[in-house]
Amino acid sequence: DAGVIQSPRHEVTEMGQEVTLRCKPISGHNSLFWYRQTMMRGLELLIYFNNNVPIDDSGMPEDRFSAKMPNASFSTLKIQPSEPRDSAVYFCASSFYNEKLFFGSGTQLSVL
Amino acid sequence: GQNIDQPTEMTATEGAIVQINCTYQTSGFNGLFWYQQHAGEAPTFLSYNVLDGLEEKGRFSSFLSRSKGYSYLLLKELQMKDSASYLCAVRGLNQAGTALIFGKGTTLSVSS
Numbered sequence: 001d002a003g004v005i006q007s008p009r010h011e012v013t014e015m016g017q018e019v020t021l022r023c024k025p026i027s028g029h030n031s032l033f034w035y036r037q038t039m040m041r042g043l044e045l046l047i048y049f050n051n052n053v054p055i056d057d058s059g060m061p062e063d064r065f066s067a068k069m070p071n072a073s074f075s076t077l078k079i080q081p082s083e084p085r086d087s088a089v090y091f092c093a094s095s096f097y098n099e100k101l102f103f104g105s106g107t108q109l110s111v112l
Numbered sequence: 113g114q115n116i117d118q119p120t121e122m123t124a125t126e127g128a129i130v131q132i133n134c135t136y137q138t139s140g141f142n143g144l145f146w147y148q149q150h151a152g153e154a155p156t157f158l159s160y161n162v163l164d165g166l167e168e169k170g171r172f173s174s175f176l177s178r179s180k181g182y183s184y185l186l187l188k189e190l191q192m193k194d195s196a197s198y199l200c201a202v203r204g205l206n207q208a209g210t211a212l213i214f215g216k217g218t219t220l221s222v223s224s
Binding site: 041042043101103104106 | 142143145153154155156160199211212213214215217
């Protein structure tokens with residue numbers, strides 16, 4: 001199995017630009033999670049989906065963030081407009097029901 | 113709400129034993145996980161406890177006391193490659209019950 005696949009690995013953009021992060025979960029997994037990691041705040045849950053349906057988006061910082069899961073094999077996290085404080089590593093993870101989470105390699109986002 | 117506490121940093125020497133503690137307060141409880149994260153990499157699963165007691169897996173063991181809201185990860189025969197961040201995570205009870213909430217992690221430095 002290829003594991004959870006995220007793209008891009010690195011993204012450098014300027015303040016105000018739109019950023020789209022992509023994730024392909026492990027085939028057969030029915031839960032998908034987006035986390036953000038910073039030194040100050042650690043690993044924070046942004047949103048998660050069960051069977052392609054958003055269950056809890058209370059961790060999404062503000063309206064500039066949005067996430068979609070149009071099918072079982074693809075999800076996106078979009079930031080529009082981006083701000084320097086959004087700079088972080090964004091991880092996507094997937095699981096089969098209540099089993100352990102498998103993480104992707106992450107996207108290192110730098111907003112200048 | 114949920115709160116997870118673990119020490120920020122720990123140091124130890126090769127061959128030693130180290131115990132990393134984690135205390136949690138959650139609205140409901142549905143399992144506790146430990147993840148390992150090397151610098152610049154994604155978190156990887158180490159152990160899972162849902163019932164009280166000790167789970168042993170090679171050099172690593174994890175203990176849980178639900179009544180005390182307490183867990184620890186025990187690492188034996190430390191090796192240099194064990195230098196990493198160790199993340200405690202709790203699965204609470206919500207309508208779907210699958211999201212993990214992570215502590216900020218304990219950075220372990222192993223020296224020779």
